[in-house]
Amino acid sequence: xxxxxxxxxxxxxxxxxxxxxxxxxxxxxxxxxxxxxxxxxxxxxxxxxxxxxxxxxxxxxxxxxxxxxxxxxxxxxxxxxxxxxxxxxxxxxxxxxxxxxxxxxxxxxxxxxxxxxxxxxxxxxxxxxxxxxxxxxxxxxxxxxxxxxxxxxxxxxxxxxxxxxxxxxx
Amino acid sequence: xxxxxxxxxxxxxxxxxxxxxxxxxxxxxxxxxxxxxxxxxxxxxxxxxxxxxxxxxxxxxxxxxxxxxxxxxxxxxxxxxxxxxxxxxxxxxxxxxxxxxxxxxxxxxxxxxxxxxxxxxxxxxxxxxxxxxxxxxxxxxxxxxxxxxxxxxxxxxxxxxxxxxxxxxxxxxxxxxxxxxxxxxxxxxxxxxxxxxxxxxxxxxxxxxxxxxxxxxxxxxxxxxxxxxxxxxxxxxxxxxxxxxxxxxxxxxxxxxxxxxxxxxxxxxxxxxxxxxxxxxxxxxxxxxxxxxxxxxxxxxxxxxxxxxxxxxxxxxxxxxxxxxxxxxxxxxxxxxxxxxxxxxxxxxxxxxxxxxxxxxxxxxxxxxxxxxxxxxxxxxxxxxxxxxxxxxxxxxxxxxxxxxxxxxxxxxxxxxxxxxxxxxxx
Numbered sequence: 001x002x003x004x005x006x007x008x009x010x011x012x013x014x015x016x017x018x019x020x021x022x023x024x025x026x027x028x029x030x031x032x033x034x035x036x037x038x039x040x041x042x043x044x045x046x047x048x049x050x051x052x053x054x055x056x057x058x059x060x061x062x063x064x065x066x067x068x069x070x071x072x073x074x075x076x077x078x079x080x081x082x083x084x085x086x087x088x089x090x091x092x093x094x095x096x097x098x099x100x101x102x103x104x105x106x107x108x109x110x111x112x113x114x115x116x117x118x119x120x121x122x123x124x125x126x127x128x129x130x131x132x133x134x135x136x137x138x139x140x141x142x143x144x145x146x147x148x149x150x151x152x153x154x155x156x157x158x159x160x161x162x163x164x165x166x167x168x169x170x
Numbered sequence: 171x172x173x174x175x176x177x178x179x180x181x182x183x184x185x186x187x188x189x190x191x192x193x194x195x196x197x198x199x200x201x202x203x204x205x206x207x208x209x210x211x212x213x214x215x216x217x218x219x220x221x222x223x224x225x226x227x228x229x230x231x232x233x234x235x236x237x238x239x240x241x242x243x244x245x246x247x248x249x250x251x252x253x254x255x256x257x258x259x260x261x262x263x264x265x266x267x268x269x270x271x272x273x274x275x276x277x278x279x280x281x282x283x284x285x286x287x288x289x290x291x292x293x294x295x296x297x298x299x300x301x302x303x304x305x306x307x308x309x310x311x312x313x314x315x316x317x318x319x320x321x322x323x324x325x326x327x328x329x330x331x332x333x334x335x336x337x338x339x340x341x342x343x344x345x346x347x348x349x350x351x352x353x354x355x356x357x358x359x360x361x362x363x364x365x366x367x368x369x370x371x372x373x374x375x376x377x378x379x380x381x382x383x384x385x386x387x388x389x390x391x392x393x394x395x396x397x398x399x400x401x402x403x404x405x406x407x408x409x410x411x412x413x414x415x416x417x418x419x420x421x422x423x424x425x426x427x428x429x430x431x432x433x434x435x436x437x438x439x440x441x442x443x444x445x446x447x448x449x450x451x452x453x454x455x456x457x458x459x460x461x462x463x464x465x466x467x468x469x470x471x472x473x474x475x476x477x478x479x480x481x482x483x484x485x486x487x488x489x490x491x492x493x494x495x496x497x498x499x500x501x502x503x504x505x506x507x508x509x510x511x512x513x514x515x516x517x518x519x520x521x522x523x524x525x526x527x528x529x530x531x532x533x534x535x536x537x538x539x540x541x542x543x544x545x546x547x548x549x550x551x552x553x554x555x556x557x558x559x560x561x562x563x564x565x566x567x568x569x570x571x572x573x574x575x576x577x578x579x580x581x582x583x584x585x586x587x588x589x590x591x592x593x594x595x596x597x
Contacts, residue, residue, distance in 0.1 A: 016442040049222035049224050102213065102214050
């Protein structure tokens, strides 16, 4: 069970790495067409924008599992152990509530947009692109459930050491 | 009324250690549920729209370029070059840190990346030479913020996307303030080196400089690619970011031959994670921003402010105070996305150039990266130096004051930033 979960997170991590590489590739192909072949690709900026959303959401699932999202730890660290655990459980429930809203309303969104296609690429149905919202939300609920079990059984958040603010973009 | 609910939810959930990216969306979900005027289905749509903007693609690409610079051996060469240039001055290693941070800032738009790349090399070296560790960390942390003033710059990219203005113009406006900031930090280091007796490095020699230049030739080609692209108006920030990442890969793999598959893949995954973390904040800030704009908060704020005073300089001062407070408690990306759309109508009414305002906001939020409790760059440096945040904050205080002075300078002497923009765009 534990192995399956760790494997899922690892796969999502590889997937996110792959997405950033594809994004780099798409931008470079776009540059090549625009400046070398002198013929701007009509689809490349819209498509690259889609990849960015996918990277954001699937990467956020991994970030959640590995405790990499930025949060304000100073106050909670001052609480006694018991209080810390209560706050931790509350935090996980908050993230799960967010995920439930994104999952249900994301599903609604897909149904409403069933016939729409991407502006620059008529072959792509927007429903496929929007699928990232409910799928990543479902994965976040899964991660939240595992963390909830671990926290209640006293194994600590994500079974790893507390994250530091190192991994972040500014 | 609902504004207070939002504020209360954000503060409460943040204090309870809920990640900020989720907090911003949750606050919106709470008020939308209470009011019931907008459908919840708008939430995923807004998150999607907040993250799928083409200009924002520059963020992952510059994060990638910055990460690849370190694994490709480019950062080390830039530090060596800085050492050959300014190491001979009293307080040599502090000078090297500042100049290296400026070089690094020409490639990466991220102060966190700069603090990590340069801090790892410089802090141990400074300790060996007898600099107090907290002092070294203070210099590294504050000098790193030059990276978001000197183009490229992630906060500038986000600002331009929010204010719908030219990223390139904003980039150009940062060049001179960045150099002034670096110069002021170097003067300050010289003063400390004199009074506290910090050593100089090896005497200046043309031979050593020549060797460092030769060894760092390819490393220097990256800023040439970036600045050439930006100043020449050839490519967009996103395209330049892609080219910079490509250049780092080519130089690291084929010219310096220091980039191997293992490090390459690790950098890719790290960059993907950093992107997701920052972009989630960007996307969910957009959700809350959409709600606040819908509620007419920008107009109300403009009215309230103009009712108080119509003095442009006073309002700019008040906005600086507001951004300073926001920067203490919010990540800079969130601060820009939430606050900029709210104050922009006011700014335009006052006749302030959005480029001028963007530069002011960027440097102001740079100060926020150094002020606890939420101080991303300071925290990164402290993790490397293994010191407490307050310790480094105290010793780095004078360097942070340089950034404060710089904020006031660009606020009240707009030409500091705009002169070069007008020069470049004159013909």
